[in-house]
């Protein structure tokens with residue numbers, strides 16, 4: 493907690509997943525971390541261990557790439573005692589019919605502008621995933637989503653950032669905000685687009701400006717919020733600025749040919 497009644501919260505996107513490594517649209521497919529992603533999680537934990545930030549509770553999604561990133565961070569930072577709450581509302585946005593497609597090949601098929609709209613626009617979702625989709629069953633029947641999963645009516649077939657925010661914000665407002673008001677020290681490990689939604693909300697970023705925001709994998713960032721939960725520090729990455737910039741650029745360039 494800050495001296496003047498402010499409250500800190502640390503958030504981090506999961507480490508690189510096996511599907512990030514293959515440059516596939518992942519969404520709700522339950523890919524695990526790649527070797528590099530495990531190392532990113534270890535480095536994040538080591539960094540937090542030597543940082544001034546302490547935690548009372550951690551929140552993560554219903555997907556193993558975030559859950560395993562959190563477990564590694566907690567282990568490396570000496571926080572294995574921390575209570576953990578998992579919720580589907582922190583899941584990555586559902587990428588619909590694009591799930592499993594290679595990002596560069598998708599650009600070759602549909603064009604860079606259309607893919608940029610699907611990836612980063614505010615309210616244009618990718619095409620829906622139908623029941624005959626290769627990954628429909630593994631996503632719909634994921635045991636990881638049974639504990640605190642969406643109702644059948646809530647289970648998405650695709651999501652825009654807007655739709656993602658609409659299911660993430662109830663969790664933020666009903667669970668996280670009361671804890672922040674009690675000055676609870678929170679760590680959130682989630683996904684690129686669920687975190688983009690939280691950042692958009694906290695910094696009141698416009699629907700247009702959010703299209704340019706990319707979040708790197710595995711690098712924690714700090715928000716310091718005042719008594720009204722307005723940011724006094726926004727998205728301050730805990731790491732070497734050059735490394736952070738390169739990691740952000742890497743995400744932005746996933747749709748470009750190597």
Ligand SMILES: O=C(O)[C@H](O)COP(=O)(O)O
Nearest residue numbers: 516517518519584611684
């Ligand atoms: O779901 C995925 O494919 C990634 O984790 C996020 O992909 P994006 O950066 O292309 O939105």
